[in-house]
Each structure stands twice: as structure tokens, then as C-alpha cells.
Amino acid sequence: MTASTFSKPVNKMAPLGLKNRSGRTRKSGREGYKVNWWLTALMLVASLTVLLPLYFTVAMALKSPDQIGTGTGLAWPNPMNWDNFAAAYVATNFPVAFMSTAFVTVFSVLGSLACSSLVAYAIARNWNRRFFRGSFVYLLSAMFIPFPVIILPLIKQTALLGLDNPGGVVFLHVLGGISFNTLLYIAFVRSIPVELEESARLDGATTxxxxxxxxxxxxxxxxxxxxxxxxxGSWNDFLLPQMMIADPALQTLPVVQMLFQGEFNTNYSLAFASYLMAMAPTLVVYILAQRWVLSGVMRGAVK
Amino acid sequence: MTTTSETAQAAPPAASTVPPKAASRAVRSKNRIDPTYYWMVVPVLALFAFFITLPALVGVFFSLTNYAGYGDWKFIGLSNYVNIFKDPAILQSYIFTFIFALTTTVVVNIVALAIALGLNAKIKWRTGIRTVFFIPMVLSALVVSFVFNYLFSNTLPVLAERFGVTPLATSILANENLAWLAIVLVTVWQVAPGATIIYLAGLQSVPAEVYEAADLDGAGSFRQFLSLTLPLILGYLVINVILGFKGFLGTYEIIVGLTGGGPGMATQSVAMRIFSGFTGGDYSYQMANAVIYFLITLLISVIQLRLIQRRGVSL
Incomplete structure (x- = not known):
């Protein structure tokens, strides 16, 4: 179950349980392809545990405060109240929060890709050298340090350096993930034959x-x-932005939702419209690219 | 490798077609390393040391002082550590965190394994069902907790009253003895997909022949699960249990979204206690708490490595 399996397009869905019928499936010889309807029904019912809270969020976001009243909140609103979204957009200053979150996410992703792959490449290709082996062990040691342990001094340090803003969060997201990401990359770099590089080097390519x-x-x-x-990790992070970003106007989407948790705030329809707007970006991306996302995540799990 | 150095030696040093940089690189042999490799690693290592290692050391240093987060400070030795062991609020947070982490680990693994088995079986509409089950993975834990917060404190009591289930007629988040169960539930909701993925990877690694043999021997599906599937995916179970348990010890967001540590201090996790060092004026005290927390997680990591080595678990 390693790289080779995933690189075959035919077998794309295999790691996720959706086996193709090419005969490589493990139960193919047993009972043919009789669908287990009881189990299907059971799984459908179980999937309601995920769908109900989501339905509830949408239903609440479309209600007026009167419609919420003292009911369960589970009924579908009639008429639907779309004004909540506009109000939430203003209340949370959505465009700014969105841009701030997008900034942190984009640069964290780019930084993670660049830093981890470079480090992994250098370490994997110089494994015989003590310095690089040592670097590897050093980076891995961070996986044993939970974030709560360093957070208090870290926040003081970033504040001193003027990094108490989204830019500082990017730094910490990249560095915080580097151990795990390097680990993922190193195994992969090792599977790339060195001969590929050597021919390029003969042609005069630099490292x-x-x-x-x-x-x-x-x-x-x-x-x-x-x-x-x-x-x-970046888009949904709450801890680091909440603790690091000093200017409330630059807070990220998850942190901004704290706004509705005040003791005297009872405008739930507004709150749920805002929650939905905070959930929507990742949800939409996931639904659109779910095959791709799941096979990517799966690759991380196998390592 | 040898060809590279030979070419370099053969080439006349003054050859104008070869840029000097490329020539020097070509001389690279087993003993000489392209400095580029250092440039790839050293800046990252330096930043890492500065942003991750340095704060850890500074934290250990201040845990030995009476620093309040501002103003003067002096060394007070191990007093902070001694006091922590006498502090009922801290002990309570450790007890809560451990009970929470243990319970959540058990529930998450049962749920995740069940979902993985279901998704791996011959069910209809597998892609669609799978998509739904993995949705919680992409949502912000905090926002999810806010949604559940309303469900627990408004929807559930109204429903309970309607159906005459009196114990649930008041919000379980306001109940000192039940609030932690709500936190377990939401954590399971959020975390189960990640564990399910690991179990799915495990289930796919079981060779088909094993089941065919079991079929011939007339083993039922429950028997096959107990005697075949479970032992064969044990490595994945160990990984899930350990990763999960360590993660749950640092639980924070979901508690913030559900109870804020209340009612009273019933659901204060260790991480929440430590973070309170920002505002509570007990910076050095909470740093000592953080060091203790670190030692505990380190101990768990060591046990984990031992376990993995002994079992010869390999993925």
C-alpha cells in the first residue's frame, strides 16, 4: 500500500474502499457483488449524525429571530430569511476576516510545501552525513513537544518581534507542521531514483x-x-490566531465567531448565518474535490 | 558519481564554455558536498530553533522564577512545582483531562472502526456515504462546537420536555456531571473521520486470500472480524489509540465552544489552565504546569515507542 498503488490511475479509488471490479478486490470471489442492503440502510441512518447538525445550521441561518422563538430550531423556516447573511457579513466584517484567513492559509500552504520538501530532499540525499541525520532527529523531536508547552513564551517572543499579526501565524503554522511534513516527504524522496538527478547534473544543472x-x-x-x-490546519486553526494576532480587525474567520458568544447576545439567526459562512469555504472545496482530497489524506494516513 | 568527477578533471580549468560555478560543483565527490544542501536545511533549522526550541527553553527557565508575566522577577527554585502538586484546581484539570482523553479514545476508535468496516463492505452509494462521513474533518472544531452548543442547550431540552425525558430537560452543558459527555460527543464527531481513514488503510492492507481461507473453513463474519481482521489491523489500532490519546490530552477548542471550562471548573482542561497564564498573572506558575504536562506526554511517547517496537508494528 505505498506510492506505487497510488500512482496508478486505474486504482485511484482503491485506498478508500471503492475497489474497482478488475479482480484485484479482496472479496470479489466470495459472494459476487450482492449489495448488503441492511448495512447500506444502517450506514445511511448513521450518516444522519453528520447531516443533521449541518441541516440544523442551514435551517437556523435562514430563520428570523421570531421563527426561532422557543422551538427546537429543527423546523425548516417558512418564509426563509436571507437577510441574516448580509447582516452577518457586516457584523463580522466578513471580507476582512476572509482575506486574513486566506492570507494565512495561502502562505502557510506555500511555506509548508517549500520548506518541508527542501529540507526533506537535502536530508534524504545526504543521509550518510551526520549533520543531516542530526537535523532530522532534531526536527522530529518537535513532535514530542505539545503546543501548550511553548505557547506562553512563544507569544511573548512574537509580540516582541512585531510578529503579532497574521504573518507571524504563517511562520508558526509552517514551523509547527514541519516535522510531520518532512517525515512524509523523506519517505517519498527516497523512492525517487538518484540516477534521474545525475543525468541532469551531467548536463550542468545545479542542485x-x-x-x-x-x-x-x-x-x-x-x-x-x-x-x-x-x-x-491553517484555515480552521483557532488557537494560534486567537493568541497571536493582537489587532482584532485582522482576526481569522474561526476566531471572529467568538463575537456571538457574548452573554447578552441572543441573535442566534445572525450567529448561525455567520457560522455557515465560516464553514462554507472548506465545505464547498471538499465537496467539489472530494476524491482528490480523500486520496491525498489517505496517503498521509498510510505513512 | 565517478563519471561526474572524471569529467571535471578532464575538463581544462580555463574552458570558457563551463561556468566556474558548474565546474566546482562537478568536482563534488563522495567526500565533498554541494553547499546548496546546507542552504536548503540551515535557514529552516535556524527558524525552527528560534520559534520552537527557544520558547521551550525560555519557558523552563521562567518556571523556576516568580515572573507574573510583567515586571520584576527572581528565582524561587522549584516552589512553583511544589505548589502545583498542592493545587486542587490543577489536579482537577488533570483528572478531567485524563478521564476525557481515555473515554474519547475508546469511543472514537469504536466509532471509527465501525464506520471503516461499513465503508469497506459491499454497500450501495459508497462514494456518497463516504463523502458525508468525512465532512466533519474539513470543518472548524470551534464553529462546530458553537452549533452543538445551541443543540445541547436549546434544542435537546425542548425535545426532552416534549417527550417527557426529565433528566435532559435542562441543558447538559450546565450540568457539572454531564457536561464532559457533551465534549466527548462533539470531539468524537469531529475526530472520527481522521481515525476512520487510518482504519480504512488498515482494512485494505489485509490480503484477500486470508478471507477466502476463512470462508472455506466456514468462519462467520463476526468470527472473521475477531480472529482475522482485528489482529491484522492491530498496528493501525495502536497508532490511532496513541495519536488520539496524545491529541485529546491537549483538548482546547471544543471546550471553549461548548462550556468555556464550566460549569464552575468542571471541564477545565490542562491546556486551558496553561493558557490562563496569560491573563491570570501566574505566568511562571503555569509554565511549571506546562513543563509537567510536557513530561507526562513525553512519558506517554516513550511508552508508545516501546509498544510499537515490541509488537513489531509496521505500516
Missing amino acids: WQVFRKIIFPLLAPMNATVGIFAFL
């Missing part, structure tokens, strides 16, 4: 060029995996 033109493109499947993890 940078070799990395940029040959290695990085070959890392594409792992780039997808690392990119997805970095995207989700």
Missing part, C-alpha cells in the same frame, strides 16, 4: 535546478497531501 525541475514535480502526490493538511 537548485535539479530540485525545482526534477524533484519537486515528482513529489506532486505528496505535495497534494501536505497541501491539504496545511490548508485544513
